[in-house]
Amino acid sequence: HIYEAIGRILVKALLEDVPWPPVLSPSFFKFLLETECELRDLAVFDVEYARSLAKCLDGEVDVNLLGLQGEEQAGEEEDAKGVLVMSHVREVLVERRRGPLEALKKGFNTLQMDRGWTALLHITHWADFRRLVCGRADLDASSLVGQLDFARFPSSSTTPADLTAVLRELSPTHLSGFLYFCTGLQALPYGGLPRRIEVRCKQGTTTVLPEAHVCFFRLELPDYQNE
Numbered sequence: 001h002i003y004e005a006i007g008r009i010l011v012k013a014l015l016e017d018v019p020w021p022p023v024l025s026p027s028f029f030k031f032l033l034e035t036e037c038e039l040r041d042l043a044v045f046d047v048e049y050a051r052s053l054a055k056c057l058d059g060e061v062d063v064n065l066l067g068l069q070g071e072e073q074a075g076e077e078e079d080a081k082g083v084l085v086m087s088h089v090r091e092v093l094v095e096r097r098r099g100p101l102e103a104l105k106k107g108f109n110t111l112q113m114d115r116g117w118t119a120l121l122h123i124t125h126w127a128d129f130r131r132l133v134c135g136r137a138d139l140d141a142s143s144l145v146g147q148l149d150f151a152r153f154p155s156s157s158t159t160p161a162d163l164t165a166v167l168r169e170l171s172p173t174h175l176s177g178f179l180y181f182c183t184g185l186q187a188l189p190y191g192g193l194p195r196r197i198e199v200r201c202k203q204g205t206t207t208v209l210p211e212a213h214v215c216f217f218r219l220e221l222p223d224y225q226n227e
Contacts, residue, residue, distance in 0.1 A: 003100045007107020010133065017194055019135030019187040027093040029126035029133075031101050032108060037093045039085065045092065053085050135187030139175050141168040147193050152201040153223060162227045163199065184214035193217065 013020055027041045039057075043050040094101065131137070145167055150160040167178065180186050182197050195217050202211065202220040211220040 003103035004107035007104040008110055011108050014133055017189040019185055019189055020133050021186055026126050029129045037089055039089055042089050056085055132190045135189050139172050144175055147197050148199055149196045150199045157223050159223050166227055181212050182219045183217050
């Protein structure tokens with residue numbers, strides 16, 4: 001029931017344009033889309049095991065040395081080796097997690113006829129699906145600055161320009177932190193923010209820290225004298 005509830009929360013967040021934290025793996029989205037996993041997907045969970053399987057495919061390691069066992073496969077030896085390796089990838093990423101994955105999928109599909117579901121009907125690639133669910137991972141300064149509206153600053157104030165300059169120098173990680181501070185979102189939604197971020201001049205002393213109101217996407221910023 002817990003995993004099914006998480007699936008429902010996931011699709012509710014999707015329909016309300018609230019990005020999910022980027023902790024979901026490619027194999028999760030491929031499971032929802034009923035797409036086969038790849039060897040590189042295994043590296044998200046176990047880098048060393050994925051490397052070992054890759055060496056098996058390259059012939060650097062005997063599959064028997066890794067304890068891989070499977071039914072006899074028809075065809076060429078290399079083809080049989082590939083089938084065997086991929087069967088173990090599916091075992092680790094899907095079969096060992098099938099119960100929770102099926103519950104998540106059931107919860108996710110519960111609301112599939114709700115509003116906005118038609119946006120998913122054309123999606124066939126897991127990466128597009130993840131961007132839709134988790135938002136844009138490639139947050140850059142221009143995208144974020146373009147979401148800002150400045151209000152109530154004196155015409156002579158340099159604070160709007162100073163803030164813009166500071167944002168353009170930040171790393172993607174720090175830009176995400178600024179976005180989270182102002183909106184409570186960890187990434188820009190796939191279709192953009194539901195409303196723009198208002199940067200409002202905070203009246204009074206300039207010795208206080210900025211204050212955010214995430215419910216209103218508002219940042220109250222003192223009219224500082226420099227960056």
